[in-house]
Amino acid sequence: xxxxxxxxxxxxxxxxxxxxxxxxxxxxxxxxxxxxxxxxxxxxxxxxxxxxxxxxxxxxxxxxxxxxxxxxxxxxxxxxxxxxxxxxxxxxxxxxxxxxxxxxxxxxxxxxxxxxxxxxxxxxxxxxxxxxxxxxxxxxxxxxxxxxxxxxxxxxxxxxxxxxxxxxxxxxxxxxxxxxxxxxxxxxxxxxxxxxxxxxxxxxxxxxxxxxxxxxxxxxxxxxxxxxxxxxxxxxxxxxxxxxxxxxxxxxxxxxxxxxxxxxxxxxxxxxxxxxxxxxxxxxxxxxxxxxxxxxxxxxxxxxxxxxxxxxxxxxxxxxxxxxxxxxxxxxxxxxxxxxxxxxxxxxxxxxxxxxxxxxxxxxxxxxxxxxxxxxxxxxxxxxxxxxxxxxxxxxxxxxxxxxxxxxxxxxxxxxxxxxxxxxxxxxxxxxxxxxxxxxxxxxxxxxxxxxxxxxxxxxxxxxxxxxxxxxxxxxxxxxxxxxxxxxxxxxxxxxxxxxxxxxx
Amino acid sequence: xxxxxxxxxxxxxxxxxxxxxxxxxxxxxxxxxxxxxxxxxxxxxxxxxxxxxxxxxxxxxxxxxxxxxxxxxxxxxxxxxxxxxxxxxxxxxxxxxxxxxxxxxxxxxxxxxxxxxxxxxxxxxxxxxxxxxxxxxxxxxxxxxxxxxxxxxxxxxxxxxxxxxxxxxxxxxxxxxxxxxxxxxxxxxxxxxxxxxxxxxxxxxxxxxxxxxxxxxxxxxxxxxxxx
Numbered sequence: 001x002x003x004x005x006x007x008x009x010x011x012x013x014x015x016x017x018x019x020x021x022x023x024x025x026x027x028x029x030x031x032x033x034x035x036x037x038x039x040x041x042x043x044x045x046x047x048x049x050x051x052x053x054x055x056x057x058x059x060x061x062x063x064x065x066x067x068x069x070x071x072x073x074x075x076x077x078x079x080x081x082x083x084x085x086x087x088x089x090x091x092x093x094x095x096x097x098x099x100x101x102x103x104x105x106x107x108x109x110x111x112x113x114x115x116x117x118x119x120x121x122x123x124x125x126x127x128x129x130x131x132x133x134x135x136x137x138x139x140x141x142x143x144x145x146x147x148x149x150x151x152x153x154x155x156x157x158x159x160x161x162x163x164x165x166x167x168x169x170x171x172x173x174x175x176x177x178x179x180x181x182x183x184x185x186x187x188x189x190x191x192x193x194x195x196x197x198x199x200x201x202x203x204x205x206x207x208x209x210x211x212x213x214x215x216x217x218x219x220x221x222x223x224x225x226x227x228x229x230x231x232x233x234x235x236x237x238x239x240x241x242x243x244x245x246x247x248x249x250x251x252x253x254x255x256x257x258x259x260x261x262x263x264x265x266x267x268x269x270x271x272x273x274x275x276x277x278x279x280x281x282x283x284x285x286x287x288x289x290x291x292x293x294x295x296x297x298x299x300x301x302x303x304x305x306x307x308x309x310x311x312x313x314x315x316x317x318x319x320x321x322x323x324x325x326x327x328x329x330x331x332x333x334x335x336x337x338x339x340x341x342x343x344x345x346x347x348x349x350x351x352x353x354x355x356x357x358x359x360x361x362x363x364x365x366x367x368x369x370x371x372x373x374x375x376x377x378x379x380x381x382x383x384x385x386x387x388x389x390x391x392x393x394x395x396x397x398x399x400x401x402x403x404x405x406x407x408x409x410x411x412x413x414x415x416x417x418x419x420x421x422x423x424x425x426x427x428x429x430x431x432x433x434x435x436x437x438x439x440x441x442x443x444x445x446x447x448x449x450x451x452x453x454x455x456x457x458x459x460x461x462x463x464x465x466x467x468x469x470x471x472x473x474x475x476x477x478x479x480x481x482x483x484x485x486x487x488x489x490x491x492x493x494x495x496x497x498x499x500x501x502x503x504x505x
Numbered sequence: 506x507x508x509x510x511x512x513x514x515x516x517x518x519x520x521x522x523x524x525x526x527x528x529x530x531x532x533x534x535x536x537x538x539x540x541x542x543x544x545x546x547x548x549x550x551x552x553x554x555x556x557x558x559x560x561x562x563x564x565x566x567x568x569x570x571x572x573x574x575x576x577x578x579x580x581x582x583x584x585x586x587x588x589x590x591x592x593x594x595x596x597x598x599x600x601x602x603x604x605x606x607x608x609x610x611x612x613x614x615x616x617x618x619x620x621x622x623x624x625x626x627x628x629x630x631x632x633x634x635x636x637x638x639x640x641x642x643x644x645x646x647x648x649x650x651x652x653x654x655x656x657x658x659x660x661x662x663x664x665x666x667x668x669x670x671x672x673x674x675x676x677x678x679x680x681x682x683x684x685x686x687x688x689x690x691x692x693x694x695x696x697x698x699x700x701x702x703x704x705x706x707x708x709x710x711x712x713x714x715x716x717x718x719x720x721x722x723x724x725x726x727x728x729x730x731x732x733x
Contacts, residue, residue, distance in 0.1 A: 343593060
């Protein structure tokens, strides 16, 4: 049976413009803290750049809200279109202060940077980051909190945005509702982030003081590092990432924050309400994550030992284990130079990193990649098929899994997990092939970078750097966007655009 | 609402959607003006940097005795760049070198000395820090340098936004896996000479940018007032 593609009604466009306007107005507020910092530090040009960003977001958002006010509800399809566009347009608006700070050669680089921050990826095209104004640095790092939590989540939490917010929430790649009400769920996510911000920043301040950075600079580094680590982003206030600090304590706290950030907010809720022990013990997702991480760390460390990169225990674990956790959670922090992965780490360890980045962290968290729940479901599905083949004819084989409650593994669930998994793999390969087409890099290098972009991991072997080919830059930008939204919302946007052109009615 | 009015509204919505990105893009073509007073220019009197051949390690650490063609090209004590060292860590392990760069960020004191980050990119040695000029030269590049106590004393405030730190000439030994840094690649300094003292970079106010910000905020305020 063939379905007819219906052209959207004109009113639908109005709904999209209205909600896009609301999101933009919300984003303007996000640039206020860095603006205040710029004024305090007398970074006048940075303050002007941030004010341009705020003015643009307010003006565009205000015009859209004023001109297209409507009571028409937001459907899931339209919500998906809004979310997809919000991440693209929002990143462009948030890129303005970065570009106007004078640290990017072209606007596309700043857009890439903003998208990398929003998607909590961590690939960076900002130049001379060691001399970048502190307020713009804060802006970059706040993008990771905004995107890691979810643009729409933040707007919902701040403004209790109007009807149809559930559609926006789901379209942003979040299926679970931690609390029955979406607005309360958004506020819970915000509250969790706030509590961890205080605890994490204080712990980092103490560690940084031991490392030799005290006073307001210690506080500044602590907050920016927290924003990056909890949201598994990977930006850092210096060009050397964590290697800059020469501190085991800082690295240890970052590992904890990466694991906390890489865990789902649903799990946080269970832990906060005292039901976490069961969830930790039985959840398919938690168990898959723990197993993947343990196997990945072991393989990575063994690979580094065998290749002779590090021979002593402490370097093996400080460099090896940290990097594997950073890969698995999509943290993107490094404790070595990025070129070391190619020049000094042998073949196997970088391969393990690619696999860990590709698999990603837990769903409903700030981590990217295929996600542990999908991996766990597909693995369960395979075991189910084997059990069914081995069972006597006529026997009923039932497979269940636990995520918050025991659920029977149905074919629909399995199919959707497998489809998204395959989409991720296809996108990883697509980016790698595009990179190969430029003829400058090997397959292992382009695959590393493509997986890092799509899985929002942020580790780099040096392809994503200022001056990279524009075509590849656009591909990585889109990969970060698609990977963060987990395909569906972007596909709906594509379908919507097609129906505008070719639809009937 | 009449069909005509609805079409008009819808068409306006579509135009608004499409216009958002070009509007942002138009703003994005704005650039900070290059100011001569904010350009530091190259640091003079530095030793020449040796450019080793491409016969370096492509992948995997090689035995120390397999320094390929680097040893004849890089004599002991010659000046090397950080990107060369990072590309071939095993080849440089234990070599005595000279390294030149700007001290940036923080001086991290530890027992017996301090860690500093020394960048030898173009912003450190050739053009001066961004955003005072429009000569883009890529990302920062540098080495972690361990300075024993007496060598730390002469340093001024490191490079930060609006400041280029001391440009130092360091002689010392490259350690690929430094046990004192839990395995990091470091340069253990033996001597340090300041080639150019740290200096603040002028950051003149970008008046067009300020005006643009004010106009946009005023327009946004006007739209909000009319909404009410």
